[in-house]
């Protein structure tokens with residue numbers, strides 16, 4: 001098993017090299033369309049037959065196109081033909097992204113340099129590596145795709161990197177995680193994750209929003225959207241940090257509640273917007289946990305959230321009145337505990353009994369949280385004090 005990630009590098013290029021790459025790109029896409037048309041008209045997506053039929057002809061007509069790029073184009077065209085099952089003709093635009101195989105694209109992540117084959121020989125470029133990509137420096141580089149953003153007149157290299165996933169943690173200890181508002185996450189290992197600042201920041205935004213909403217002008221609406229995005233980025237950043245810490249804990253399996261639960265919603269009796277935001281944030285924590293757990297070779301399971309807040313984690317007695325706000329007090333055995341911690345322990349217990357598991361970790365769909373974290377306001381300092389509870 002391997003873990004694959006794609007990182008996006010912004011390339012610094014001279015104007016001359018940009019022009020060269022643009023010409024290379026448009027020629028490549030033109031050739032792609034020719035090859036695809038051949039395959040489409042002849043009902044074939046076989047690399048061998050397409051190669052024999054088109055290679056020398058295209059080499060003759062486009063001698064400046066490096067043969068390694070041409071081979072890459074042919075491979076992508078064959079995959080595209082296969083993908084659409086000959087139902088329609090695959091087409092590329094002038095500046096559609098082009099794939100570079102390892103041989104034609106030498107990336108040195110440590111030196112932050114890359115050389116790319118082009119119609120005018122090798123083009124050399126540098127790229128800054130953002131801080132959050134530094135962990136990937138030692139990963140194996142797979143394929144790269146060159147993309148061009150017309151509006152920004154900027155080239156990006158999307159690099160797929162790989163590392164073998166670590167052996168799954170041997171101990172199958174299960175960590176239960178309860179998600180909430182005040183405590184963003186509470187784990188069955190007695191760890192409370194909350195952000196001191198998140199409440200203040202949210203209050204600040206709520207105030208600003210209310211003020212702007214009452215104004216109702218166009219510029220106020222524009223500002224409103226900007227503020228909402230800023231708030232989202234902040235919550236994303238906090239979620240990222242919390243899930244990182246939880247995923248690193250010494251447990252092989254992370255158990256969480258199934259998000260489709262109604263209980264999670266009913267617990268959040270607040271302003272409509274907060275409710276919405278929290279739902280989104282709950283879901284995000286789960287995504288981040290899956291993503292990070294995968295890198296540790298751990299799995300995430302979801303459990304049926306029924307009664308996790310009403311059930312006593314010590315004796316198993318279920319009674320609605322056991323829980324009062326933040327505290328849990330079992331009427332049967334007298335056990336007392338923080339309500340969220342009780343829920344987290346129940347989640348861990350349910351995770352152990354296989355029956356209650358709803359789904360096993362589904363393959364994670366790459367989520368570029370780093371991208372989402374970009375431009376976060378430096379004034380928010382994340383603070384997640386660990387409070388031990390008994």
Ligand SMILES: [Zn+2]
Pocket residue numbers: 312313314315316317330331332333334335
């Ligand atoms: Zn009890």
